[in-house]
Amino acid sequence: GAGVxxxxxxxxxxxxxxxxxxxxxxxxxxxxxxYRQSLxxxxxxxxxxxxxxxADDSGLPNDRFFAVRPEGSVSTLKIxxxxxGDSAVYLCASSWYSTGExxxxxxxxxxxx
Amino acid sequence: xxxxxxxxxxxxxxxxxxxxxxCDYTNSMxxxxxxxxxxxxxxxxxxxxxxxxxxxxxxxxxxxxLNKSAKHLSLHIxxxxxGDSAVYFCAASARExxxxxDMRFGAGTRLTVKP
Numbered sequence: 001g002a003g004v005x006x007x008x009x010x011x012x013x014x015x016x017x018x019x020x021x022x023x024x025x026x027x028x029x030x031x032x033x034x035y036r037q038s039l040x041x042x043x044x045x046x047x048x049x050x051x052x053x054x055a056d057d058s059g060l061p062n063d064r065f066f067a068v069r070p071e072g073s074v075s076t077l078k079i080x081x082x083x084x085g086d087s088a089v090y091l092c093a094s095s096w097y098s099t100g101e102x103x104x105x106x107x108x109x110x111x112x113x
Numbered sequence: 114x115x116x117x118x119x120x121x122x123x124x125x126x127x128x129x130x131x132x133x134x135x136c137d138y139t140n141s142m143x144x145x146x147x148x149x150x151x152x153x154x155x156x157x158x159x160x161x162x163x164x165x166x167x168x169x170x171x172x173x174x175x176x177x178x179l180n181k182s183a184k185h186l187s188l189h190i191x192x193x194x195x196g197d198s199a200v201y202f203c204a205a206s207a208r209e210x211x212x213x214x215d216m217r218f219g220a221g222t223r224l225t226v227k228p
Contacts, residue, residue, distance in 0.1 A: 004156065035218075040122070040220060041220050041221075042117070042119075042202050042204075042218030042219050042220045042221050043157070043202070043218045044218070045216065045217070091156055091157075093156070101159050102159065102216075103156075103158075103159075104149075104156030104157045104158070105156050106154060106155055106156050107156055
């Protein structure tokens with residue numbers, strides 16, 4: 001596609017459930033980033049992939065959060081045992097290389113009841 | 114850790130006047146600064162950037178000023194237009210470290226330009 005695509009755009013789940021959020025980056029972009037934006041805050045870095053490997057996962061808040069990018073393109077952010085505090089907009093961004101301009105998707109809004 | 118701060122959550126300006134959005138940072142390692150613009154239900158889009166070797170960068174109606182000694186940058190929009198109404202995020206990174214994952218964002222300023 002022309003831009004970064006994220007699905008679902010909205011996800012409502014119950015506390016304790018498992019959630020997967022998908023990101024399809026711009027074709028050819030090797031770098032992929034996940035950010036979390038809570039209400040009234042700016043995007044907060046979660047994890048960065050260069051190709052298939054997670055080059056930096058220092059932003060993941062705890063071990064309930066995990067992300068994969070098995071073929072170096074589409075990435076999935078996985079959240080286990082969701083908590084109400086996980087409610088936020090999860091943004092994905094990609095770039096040609098690690099210092100290139102970031103192109104963001106529209107985000108996936110997660111609401112944990 | 115709030116390494117990038119935007120202390121004004123909102124700003125309202127009349128069409129045709131100047132909009133000035135401010136941003137402060139604390140990390141002296143930051144050497145590359147950006148402004149992103151975000152409309153509702155869309156992801157942030159890159160607007161303008163400045164390297165620490167400069168103190169000003171201009172692109173049409175948008176100018177970013179950097180004051181390294183004060184660890185302060187500002188975005189000027191002249192003249193402001195109603196279509197500029199959006200949330201503006203300031204971001205900073207240590208680019209000499211060659212990665213974007215050090216990029217930190219401010220909380221954003223919601224600009225409203227009234228016709």
